[in-house]
Amino acid sequence: MAKKDPMEMPVEERLKTLYQLQTTLSGIDEKRALRGELPLEVQDLEDEIEGLTTRVEKIQNEIAEFEQAINQKKGEIETAKASVERYKSQLNDVKNNREYDTLSKEIEFQSLEIELCNKKIKEANYRIEEKKQELAESQAVIEDRRQALEAKKSELDEIMEETRAEEDKLKAKVKELESKIEPRLLTSFKRIRKNARNGLGIVYVQRDACGGCFNKIPPQRQLDIKMHKKVIVCEYCGRILIDPELAGVKVAPVGAPEVKKTRKRAIRKTQKEDETPEVPEAEA
Numbered sequence: 001m002a003k004k005d006p007m008e009m010p011v012e013e014r015l016k017t018l019y020q021l022q023t024t025l026s027g028i029d030e031k032r033a034l035r036g037e038l039p040l041e042v043q044d045l046e047d048e049i050e051g052l053t054t055r056v057e058k059i060q061n062e063i064a065e066f067e068q069a070i071n072q073k074k075g076e077i078e079t080a081k082a083s084v085e086r087y088k089s090q091l092n093d094v095k096n097n098r099e100y101d102t103l104s105k106e107i108e109f110q111s112l113e114i115e116l117c118n119k120k121i122k123e124a125n126y127r128i129e130e131k132k133q134e135l136a137e138s139q140a141v142i143e144d145r146r147q148a149l150e151a152k153k154s155e156l157d158e159i160m161e162e163t164r165a166e167e168d169k170l171k172a173k174v175k176e177l178e179s180k181i182e183p184r185l186l187t188s189f190k191r192i193r194k195n196a197r198n199g200l201g202i203v204y205v206q207r208d209a210c211g212g213c214f215n216k217i218p219p220q221r222q223l224d225i226k227m228h229k230k231v232i233v234c235e236y237c238g239r240i241l242i243d244p245e246l247a248g249v250k251v252a253p254v255g256a257p258e259v260k261k262t263r264k265r266a267i268r269k270t271q272k273e274d275e276t277p278e279v280p281e282a283e284a
Contacts, residue, residue, distance in 0.1 A: 012228035012246065014182065015202070018189060019247045021177040022202045028170045029199055031163040038156040045149040052142045059135045066124045066131070073117040073124075080110040080117070185231065192238055202240040204247040213237035 009017075087107045094100045178186055193201030196212065203211030205225060210217060215236040217225075225232050226243050233240050244250070 009180070009182070010228075011230055014185060015228065015231065015240075015242050016246055017177055017180050018185070018202050018240065019204075019242055021174065021181065021189070022193075022200065024170050024173050024177060025193070026199065028167060028174070031167045031170070034163060035156060035159050038152060038159070042149065042152050042156060045145055045152060049142055049145050049149065052138055052145065056135060056138050056142065059131050059138065063128055063131045063135070066128045070121050070124045073121050077114050077117045080113045083110045084114075189240065192233075192240065196237070196239065200239060202242055203234075204242050204244040204249055206244070210234040210237060210239065210241065212239040217241070 087103045189201045213236050
């Protein structure tokens with residue numbers, strides 16, 4: 001049997017199929033709503049762990065740089081000490097005061113270099129201790145966040161496992177219904193649904209009003225909706241409007257009198273009615 005071209009479908013059939021699609025999509029939304037904020041919480045935890053991991057790597061690089069600087073300063077100290085020893089040995093061979101002063105200044109300069117390098121090493125060691133403490137704290141936070149992430153993922157997987165079969169069926173039905181709808185109309189419906197707060201792209205008329213924004217619909221427009229001759233959208237919210245009868249929804253007619261249960265009022269007799277007058281006894 002040849003597949004019916006969506007373009008050749010009457011408007012009534014298009015609207016009916018579109019409403020079925022909306023109902024199916026709303027069913028998927030309900031399944032996803034069961035997950036609550038879990039997907040966002042999982043994503044936030046993953047982002048936080050990624051940020052903390054980057055921070056840990058940065059701290060480790062800083063510690064490595066400080067350790068490298070310490071090794072460099074230690075090398076400079078050894079070089080300065082060797083120079084001091086050499087200059088001291090040369091003092092024994094000086095021939096005049098000028099050479100003596102020059103060597104003394106060099107010895108003093110190299111001694112100051114050694115002191116400065118020791119100071120830099122001390123500062124670097126202090127910074128390393130700070131960074132190690134910061135590293136330990138960050139790693140502890142990462143471990144805590146990873147445990148929380150595992151718990152959230154486990155909870156999310158459990159919920160998804162419960163709803164996966166039903167959600168897959170609904171998704172298959174969505175594909176089937178979408179293939180029956182004109183591409184241009186389907187694109188418009190998806191755009192309307194995306195912009196709608198409650199995800200409703202097509203709604204039926206309720207009490208002479210739009211079922212999405214609840215604004216009143218003029219009588220002539222309501223008549224056009226019931227005729228099913230063309231696709232009509234709400235002039236306020238832009239949602240596609242459909243007749244309740246076509247949507248398969250039973251709506252009570254506007255102005256129908258409400259059936260109230262009659263309650264029998266208990267008739268209470270007054271004391272005067274209840275009390276019978278006493279007849280005086282005749283005297284003998």
